[in-house]
Amino acid sequence: MTITHTYSSIAEKSPGRVAIHTESEQITYQDWARLVSQTANWLRSLPSMPKRVAILLPNSLAFLQLFAGAAAAGCTAVPIDTRWSAAECKERLSISNADLVVTLAFFKNKLTDSQTPVVLLDNCMADISEAAADPLPTIDPEHPFYMGFTSGSTGKPKAFTRSHRSWIESFTCTETDFSISSDDKVLIPGTLMSSHFLYGAVSTLFLGGTVCLLKKFSPAQTKEWLSRESVSVLYTVPTMTDAIARIEGFPNSPVKIISSGADWPAESKKKLAAKWPHLKLYDFYGTSELSFVTYSSPEDSKWKPHSAGRPFHNVQIEIRSAAGERCQPGEIGKIFVKSPMRFSGYVNGSAPDESGWMTVDDMGSVDEDGFLYISGRENGMIVYGGLNIFPEEIERVLLSCPEVENAAVVGIPDEYWGEIAVAVIHGNTDARKLKALCKQKLASYKIPKKWVFTNCLPETSSGKIARSSVRKWLEEGAV
Template identity: 50%
Template sequence: MGITSTYAEHAKNTPNKIAIQTYNQKLNYLEWHEQVGKTAKWFHSLPSTNKTIGIYLPNGIPFLQLFAGASAAGWVAVPFDLKWKETELHNRINLSSPSLLITTQDMYQKLRKIYPNVMLWEDCLKKIKQECFTESGMIDGDLPFYMGFTSGSTGNPKAFIRSHTSWVESFQCNRVDLQIEEFDHVLIPGTMIHSHFLYGAISTLFLGGTVYVLEKFSPTQTLSFMHTYPISVVYLVPTMIEALLKEDDLIEKPVKMVSSGAKWEDDSKRRMRKKFPYLSLYELFGASELSFITVLTDQQHKQKPESVGKPCLNVDIQIRCSNQQLAKPNEIGKIYVKSNMMFMGYLHANHQTLQSIEDENGWITVHDMGYLDEDGYLYISGRENQMILYGGINIFPEEIETVLSSHKNVNMVAVVGIVDSYWGQMITAVVKGSASKKELRGLCRKKLASYKVPRKWYFVEEMPLMSSGKIDRVQIKEMIERKLVRL
């Protein structure tokens, strides 16, 4: 079964029900099914060896139509972030090797500089409309359909691949763990380059609900949609929640908020309940490679506020000590996960093969550290690597450090995440050298996406080192917190 396999049923049973609503456009399920079918047929007509399509579009129906149509045709869809700088975009295009990149007129020239096979969405749409609609055949659930990117420990991007089955299995978690059904009206206020929001839209369409999509996040427009439409579910990350809290508004109707990307702080939850008196909170913990791992509901938060919840449907968790023995309750170790929702593997750019990270028994770790308590609730102690969670986005400091180290007047640099009530973690750079903050910030803005540019800068005469000669990141954080470094 594929991620679009229920569209025909929805078109037959509820043809006039709205499938997707944006600010200025809407489609019912009959129209949506036909558009996806025609798009899939157009993909079938394209000559291609690797059947990979790059999508460089803003949020909206065209984005979802291409993603769903490619999936229905057995292609792999690769969303590209509009915020990526040219170098970041070039690296990810080289890694994914799409047969074709689709974009809009205002972004066409940017892409043509770095990739020859670019096509305008408007031209694609003309060809798609000329196709005759036919029902798509059944999709093998083991086929890949989605490629996303995550950074490795070196800061270089890694491409991960997901199969249809991995998401179809996840859709069942919507029903069981999140209590989301076909009668729900689901608001997607964030960019669909973020898999949390892309998944929210595609899972709702699979179940037969109605999806409301914002072109980009705006707290004012998010609240406006909630007032105007019968929104019952909103997908968010904690940074968006903080932005909503700054608005002087009150939503006095039942609404469910599904948060992911970082821990939702207690004080934020308390303040949200004042603005949303009939609020239900669901906090997801997962990973790009693993999909859903745990969920924390309202009631569970009252019992175990520091945990990230209990395992989702059909998810098994093990905590292993360094010797690979199973940890005891409340004993910290590395988190291993096993389910049918896990990814297929990382893509090797050179020979286009997949690298699985499953062990011999089907378990995967992404090197998160934590423990299970005696009741089976999971707690996250930290990350074995130094990944920073900034506004729900995973950022590896090594990527930023590589850019900063390229400046001739930087002798040594460390980038760390400092706890911040709004962003989750604030990206903070500590530099040894004579380069100025203005120079370094400009270098980062040139080489990195805006959200990766450090927000705080400190300069030191000597960088704290461990006995091994490596930078002592723990001591750096202590120095910042104790204000022992200069701005």
């Protein structure tokens, strides 16, 4: 079983159903199934069949075609971000050891220093159109079909791989826990370089729904598609959700929002639900390595507004102390996860052990009802005079202020304390007001010692704050 194996059966049952709808084109499942098969057979017909196929393309039907075709052929697809510099592209291609890269002539200048063979999209499309749509050989479900890169919010990027089986297990969560089906029209407004949005598109195709794909995120376009196309599901991240809300972009219809990020402030969710009561808000906690871990349904968000939710139906969680012992409810420790959805491992690095349990060094606790609360990441923890401070806890407080659009808290070296917390704020407010807010909700030692205001904060492709960039900026003299 592979991530593409349902296409032919969907095409037989519903040949005219739209599989993908973009701003400029759309394709039915009958044509989609044939196109993916042709793409896979084209790859397999090359003189030396590539093991790893890099894709340097913007959001488009062609991107999904090459991604799905590579997976169906038994290759590993390696998305490359069009926003990366030539040096960044070269680094990722080297890490991935890609056998070829498919791109547009417009992006070819990003590949001048790379040794990876380049195939232009227009050229390969002509060859694909002539390829056979013959049945494909059986692929081992443990075979890696996707290579992604960690977002780099804490430093040098690492490549990881995911198997067909891991995503097929994840699809059961989409179907069971999010209740998404073939009846849904799913809007993907973010870059397919983000695993969140890529997964949203690929899972929808597996289930037989319709993918509505934007070329790039635009609050105005998202608003238009939500109202014009009768969209029933929207994949998003908290920063996008806030941008759509600012332009009154949500319809008064039961749209289901699937948001990645245990960093979605409870106050923001509460305000959104109050203003648009027909919206069904789902957010989840997960990582590139672990996949889905916990989720909050609309009812959960009302009952446990500050939690990261309950485990998905096929996930187990344990909180362990530094000594490896299981923590009591409410006690903070390291989060360990047992799941059939975990990644295959890092490229040239570690892989999950045979115990089935794994951690990415996130810290948190569970309550008596089994709901998870995220404290922060162990390697992002600020040690202030021997006391542990989790930046995420402070950021949640800062983001509860309506005038704060975004916030990042990082630690910088201090001769006396070891490290101090610095808050970097994007918003229309001042340090005095934010300090007062922190005093109400945090222990005194957790209140940032320095405050910096800026017009924007750097983000990764997945919509998270790029902490390494913020820290570097501060160390270079911003404070």
